[in-house]
Amino acid sequence: MKNFFSDKSRRMQPSAIRRMSKLAIAAGPDLISFAGGMPSPQTFPVEELAEYAVSEIRDQNGRGLQYGLTQGHRGLVQWICEYASQKEIAATPPNVICTTGSQQALDLISSILIDPGDSVFLETPSYIGAIASFRNSGARMIPVLQDEHGMVPDDLRGKLKATPPEKRKLIYLISNFQNPSGISIRADRRKQIAVMLEEFDVLLIEDDPYGEIYFDESNRPPLPIKKEAPDRILYLGTFSKIVAPTFRTGWVIAEPGLVQKLELAKEAADLCGSMLDQRILYRFCSSSSFPEHLKKLRSFYRQRWMAMDESLQKEMPKTISWTHPTGGFFIWVTLPIGQDSESFLEEAISAAKVSYVIGQAFSCDQSDKNHLRLAFSSEHPDRIQEGVRRLAKVLRHN
Amino acid sequence: MKNFFSDKSRRMQPSAIRRMSKLAIAAGPDLISFAGGMPSPQTFPVEELAEYAVSEIRDQNGRGLQYGLTQGHRGLVQWICEYASQKEIAATPPNVICTTGSQQALDLISSILIDPGDSVFLETPSYIGAIASFRNSGARMIPVLQDEHGMVPDDLRGKLKATPPEKRKLIYLISNFQNPSGISIRADRRKQIAVMLEEFDVLLIEDDPYGEIYFDESNRPPLPIKKEAPDRILYLGTFSKIVAPTFRTGWVIAEPGLVQKLELAKEAADLCGSMLDQRILYRFCSSSSFPEHLKKLRSFYRQRWMAMDESLQKEMPKTISWTHPTGGFFIWVTLPIGQDSESFLEEAISAAKVSYVIGQAFSCDQSDKNHLRLAFSSEHPDRIQEGVRRLAKVLRHN
Numbered sequence: 001m002k003n004f005f006s007d008k009s010r011r012m013q014p015s016a017i018r019r020m021s022k023l024a025i026a027a028g029p030d031l032i033s034f035a036g037g038m039p040s041p042q043t044f045p046v047e048e049l050a051e052y053a054v055s056e057i058r059d060q061n062g063r064g065l066q067y068g069l070t071q072g073h074r075g076l077v078q079w080i081c082e083y084a085s086q087k088e089i090a091a092t093p094p095n096v097i098c099t100t101g102s103q104q105a106l107d108l109i110s111s112i113l114i115d116p117g118d119s120v121f122l123e124t125p126s127y128i129g130a131i132a133s134f135r136n137s138g139a140r141m142i143p144v145l146q147d148e149h150g151m152v153p154d155d156l157r158g159k160l161k162a163t164p165p166e167k168r169k170l171i172y173l174i175s176n177f178q179n180p181s182g183i184s185i186r187a188d189r190r191k192q193i194a195v196m197l198e199e200f201d202v203l204l205i206e207d208d209p210y211g212e213i214y215f216d217e218s219n220r221p222p223l224p225i226k227k228e229a230p231d232r233i234l235y236l237g238t239f240s241k242i243v244a245p246t247f248r249t250g251w252v253i254a255e256p257g258l259v260q261k262l263e264l265a266k267e268a269a270d271l272c273g274s275m276l277d278q279r280i281l282y283r284f285c286s287s288s289s290f291p292e293h294l295k296k297l298r299s300f301y302r303q304r305w306m307a308m309d310e311s312l313q314k315e316m317p318k319t320i321s322w323t324h325p326t327g328g329f330f331i332w333v334t335l336p337i338g339q340d341s342e343s344f345l346e347e348a349i350s351a352a353k354v355s356y357v358i359g360q361a362f363s364c365d366q367s368d369k370n371h372l373r374l375a376f377s378s379e380h381p382d383r384i385q386e387g388v389r390r391l392a393k394v395l396r397h398n
Numbered sequence: 399m400k401n402f403f404s405d406k407s408r409r410m411q412p413s414a415i416r417r418m419s420k421l422a423i424a425a426g427p428d429l430i431s432f433a434g435g436m437p438s439p440q441t442f443p444v445e446e447l448a449e450y451a452v453s454e455i456r457d458q459n460g461r462g463l464q465y466g467l468t469q470g471h472r473g474l475v476q477w478i479c480e481y482a483s484q485k486e487i488a489a490t491p492p493n494v495i496c497t498t499g500s501q502q503a504l505d506l507i508s509s510i511l512i513d514p515g516d517s518v519f520l521e522t523p524s525y526i527g528a529i530a531s532f533r534n535s536g537a538r539m540i541p542v543l544q545d546e547h548g549m550v551p552d553d554l555r556g557k558l559k560a561t562p563p564e565k566r567k568l569i570y571l572i573s574n575f576q577n578p579s580g581i582s583i584r585a586d587r588r589k590q591i592a593v594m595l596e597e598f599d600v601l602l603i604e605d606d607p608y609g610e611i612y613f614d615e616s617n618r619p620p621l622p623i624k625k626e627a628p629d630r631i632l633y634l635g636t637f638s639k640i641v642a643p644t645f646r647t648g649w650v651i652a653e654p655g656l657v658q659k660l661e662l663a664k665e666a667a668d669l670c671g672s673m674l675d676q677r678i679l680y681r682f683c684s685s686s687s688f689p690e691h692l693k694k695l696r697s698f699y700r701q702r703w704m705a706m707d708e709s710l711q712k713e714m715p716k717t718i719s720w721t722h723p724t725g726g727f728f729i730w731v732t733l734p735i736g737q738d739s740e741s742f743l744e745e746a747i748s749a750a751k752v753s754y755v756i757g758q759a760f761s762c763d764q765s766d767k768n769h770l771r772l773a774f775s776s777e778h779p780d781r782i783q784e785g786v787r788r789l790a791k792v793l794r795h796n
Binding site: 007008009061062101268 | 497502601
């Protein structure tokens with residue numbers, strides 16, 4: 001049999017998280033997981049979702065269980081426009097398309113914009129799923145420095161300059177409480193980055209899955225970059241973190257010409273999303289309990305973040321540092337240079353029963369070995385304390 | 399602003415169905431639709447789905463609303479294996495992946511197998527969504543003749559021979575009650591086609607969305623081709639027609655090496671499907687009412703097919719012929735050569751208030767103009783009779 005695989009399939013790689021999950025499953029229920037960046041099921045509005053599900057399934061004798069529009073449920077699309085306006089993003093329905101989570105948005109955008117060899121500029125470290133989509137499309141990924149205030153504009157400028165104009169395609173960033181670092185981009189930098197889009201004739205994906213999950217009103221994130229250069233920015237949102245992942249619904253807000261192409265790409269990719277899921281989301285998000293729900297989320301994750309930050313302060317050796325996010329799910333840990341977080345991963349999971357994701361997984365250039373990502377979203381504060389103790393023990397003798 | 403679009407996006411085309419839907423929406427509720435190949439909501443098991451939805455949402459305090467496995471819900475994957483065995487397809491979980499309907503299966507398969515310029519051999523006419531995925535991937539599509547017994551093996555052989563071996567990638571066919579023709583492939587031809595896979599070193603996608611919807615026990619389709627050459631065939635099934643489309647769940651059964659690549663491709667495409675949807679499907683399909691449900695579907699659609707076939711016999715001019723399917727959703731109508739079904743589409747929809755899909759939409763080489771597809775799945779038998787009368791009137795004066 002000849003080799004049937006396409007060039008694209010030869011670029012695909014199993015993710016580090018996937019390899020780790022096998023170890024984690026073997027470790028059993030005593031494992032404390034700081035690995036998966038998943039929302040806590042305790043935050044899911046179970047009773048309301050059950051109520052809306054039943055009424056939407058029964059509505060019009062099941063007519064809502066049919067195929068739907070590729071763009072998404074009309075009511076939800078309209079709701080997304082109104083919700084965006086609260087963040088000073090101007091959007092009408094032709095600016096919006098619903099996707100199967102933000103991951104599909106990244107994949108469809110890659111398919112309509114990236115030819116092999118095109119350059120994508122992204123924070124280092126960056127989101128694993130974005131790296132996978134860009135890699136599969138054959139993009140040349142160019143890492144841009146990130147400090148405690150987010151992507152460094154001067155470094156971005158230098159890297160854009162060093163790239164031939166016709167190869168400059170996309171910048172990718174997570175503006176708020178980044179995955180994996182927890183870092184947000186400072187307001188002045190947002191403006192500086194927006195200016196470069198026109199100057200260097202390049203588009204930007206602003207991915208914002210965590211923006212609602214700020215821990216304090218005083219730490220509310222600055223307005224999205226989208227507002228500064230609406231025609232050049234594809235803004236991505238998702239219900240996965242603020243309602244529940246199972247509804248597999250995210251959205252893109254972009255210039256109508258881009259949205260039309262995304263719609264064509266989605267039509268060939270899966271025809272449409274689930275109208276039932278989208279109508280359940282619409283009912284919940286447009287109900288009076290949604291703003292209260294968001295408030296609860298913020299204090300829920302704040303408590304988990306505090307448990308982790310306090311435990312790290314108490315338990316970690318002095319040689320180890322970490323980020324201090326003001327929202328989101330993640331803390332990024334820096335080990336002394338020369339250490340490799342992969343070298344003791346198996347010991348951590350199998351012997352100490354605590355898991356994390358290795359830093360290298362978030363790197364598009366095989367760097368970040370002396371880092372690891374801790375997610376504080378999934379475990380109870382008591383287990384977070386115990387998990388950090390276990391991890392500190394592993395770190396001390398490695 | 400430079401042109402940011404990729405080569406792939408330049409190949410994407412709006413489908414004829416999409417253009418037609420705009421006319422159809424404008425025509426209003428009096429329009430009788432023979433266009434969309436959608437299942438009837440009357441067949442959806444609404445009460446059982448509502449019951450399972452509530453219990454699965456509440457189960458384990460919402461834990462089931464989390465992200466899930468890319469491959470699919472374990473119970474459902476196991477069920478698919480058992481279900482396949484009834485059709486003499488041998489499958490264990492490493493052979494199976496769940497997809498967002500069969501459309502995503504086609505798109506993922508295209509992405510892992512097709513490089514621009516590779517050849518895909520497909521029945522003419524063929525399924526619009528498959529043509530779109532192959533076209534977007536840059537495949538060279540080679541139409542293979544189809545007669546009343548399905549794809550013609552001699553024509554396939556000739557076209558395989560005429561193609562350089564390294565460019566022969568995939569054959570695509572719908573084995574039962576094909577979309578758009580309603581034709582099934584005869585048992586002896588299934589064997590002949592299977593033999594060619596080895597002989598010409600090529601893979602086959604056997605798409606089977608309608609196989610369960612046979613009108614009579616005596617017209618039960620032959621066993622799938624999959625059984626004849628399991629390592630070279632990717633077999634596609636879906637719940638969209640036998641339960642409801644909103645659950646957006648189909649599946650691929652293939653050799654484990656192919657499934658692993660599809661899983662990598664799906665991980666970058668959308669991480670995973672909805673575990674809630676998959677668990678609802680699992681509950682319903684493994685319940686004792688599923689076999690009875692399938693029986694009801696068969697007689698339901700048989701009644702609609704009979705209404706259409708009888709009306710066509712009564713109303714159509716003698717110059718017009720059509721297929722006589724023994725299952726599925728579709729009849730394929732042939733007009734005298736020289737006629738173009740697109741030329742009177744607007745009149746049919748806007749004036750006569752009856753819709754269909756033009757034959758050319760199902761063609762990968764701009765042929766089939768003197769055909770049209772009628773779906774009998776969506777309308778009540780009384781409306782089917784009235785719709786055929788309206789259509790006959792349009793045809794008589796064109």
